[in-house]
Amino acid sequence: MDQLSATISEMLKAYPDPNGARPVANYPATMYGVTITFHVLSWVAVGFRLHTRLRVVREPWWDDLFVFLAAIVNLVSVIAFLGGIKYGLGHHLVYIINTLPIMMKYLYVTNAAYHTTTALIKVSLLLQYLRLFRQGTLRWVCIILLATVAGWGLAFSFLAWFPCLPVSGFWHRTASSKCYGFGYRTMDEARMTLFIFAGTNMFFDAVIFMIPLTEYFRPGLRKKQVLAMTGLFAMGSLVVLMAILRLWSTFKHSSDAIKSFDFTWWYPEVLIISCLEVDFAIMCASMPIFWPTVVANFNAIFVTKEVHITHQDRVQDFEMGRPTSLKSTASQEGLTKLPSGEQKSYYYNDFGEDASIGRTPALTVNEQEAPQRRML
Incomplete structure (x- = not known):
């Protein structure tokens, strides 16, 4: 018996108060409302981006493919997250013990898809930077970061998609199941895996969104360009903030071994923050592509043609x-x-x-x- 099974047995001896205070993040209305709203906005951004690249400028590239793949995998993650609500996500683990295997299947999919999405969106952003920086130091920085992020994403995606061997051991514990990393074999191992991922994820987010900062101080920028880049950096700051909050939320629930294994109770908060992080990252990656087209269309709709009236006296009647x-x-x-x-x-x-x-x-x-x- 691994530590997860042993801890569940200990939790069954001391039932938590069913009438205790419930976090706001644990209510289905919160999970549905926040997640669906921002996920729809991310798809709107992707739609504008693809329309601009495919129909307007007609210059699609690899960065567009990767942001589209990130949106697809993120959709899988959101569906699995919301699907787990029906089977006990947001309740104490001891009260959903009968539906725990089904809920663990949904948790497995949403966790694995999230880790893959974070890697895909970072790769898309770095590929986008390579279109911007054709030469010089920043281009080499982007290439090195791209190789590093790709390796990082492959490693954690493998740990997330194969947390146990066989994979079914994640939701159906047997003596033959070999779990590691995200498989919750031991609390220390699971905590260390979560912290390493959350810390490196936050670091890469900060570095990637700071790379275009050099353009912000380039002389000769017009007021509209300054405002646009300020909005872009503000959106990027939200992504970094969500990564920090996810790391903080993971730390917050890891002090007590028994409570930390009650993940069906405290994990909704982490999942909501994770969804917001990815949604903001997708929107941030897409805005520089479609925003000039949107502004041009707004001008065509709301600005009338300028008419210059001149007066000339005629000598003859x-x-x-x-x-x-x-x-x-x-x-x-x-x-x-x-x-x-x-x-x-x-x-x-x-x-x-x-x-x-x-x-x-x-x-x-x-x-x-x-x-x-x-x-x-």
Whole structure:
């Protein structure tokens, strides 16, 4: 009998208070509400990213493939996490002993998928950086980090997908089951595996999201670029914060051996933080790709065309611009010249009988009549 089986036997001797205070994270409404909401947002970000790369710029690359794979595996993790609620996740282990094997199957899938997703999203970000840094020191830093993260991800993914040999030993303990690492063979071994992963995961998150910081201080950045990069770093900071909270939550529940094995009670908090960490990382990796397209479309929708109005005085009257018209010629001649050739200061047009035959002579006004004409 391994330590997990022995500890469960000890827990059955001292039942926890069923009416005790229940953490907020243990309520199904919390688990469903938080997890589904941010998971949908992450898929929206991935959808915008893929649309931009496949339909707008038509330049997909490996980083797009890896972020899509990360989203798929993350979906598997979320489904398994929420599926375990029905079989006792969020309750004390001793009260779900009959459904524990089924719940452990869901826990196995969500735990393994989470560890794989964290590796995939880091690889996607580093591949994205390689498109940005074509040469220089930062490119070599990204290449070295990419190789390191790939090896780290393969190692912990193997430990998560094969915690026991055979794998069924994770949810169905037998004498032939050989468990290690995440398989909870001993508490010290499981705690050490969790701490090493959480610590290295937090370290890689911090380093990866600090690499573009050099661009932030590049001279000549426009205000919009500064705001966009500030938003990107803020999102990256949330990812690092979630990694720190996950490590803290794991430490918090590892002080007492008996309580630490009551993982069905305290693990929902860790799983919610893990889901938020991955969702924020996917959104952070996708925003720089689709955000310029979104901004351009917003401008096309909400900004009208600019119209510049200029004013130019015309020297000639409209009628003067039509010298080929008989009527216009008469008008032009009448407005500018008297039959006698004498020019006067005041003109008016009676539009009388002469107007009906196309002639609009300008009548002269003598100096005595001029004031009266002005009053009219």
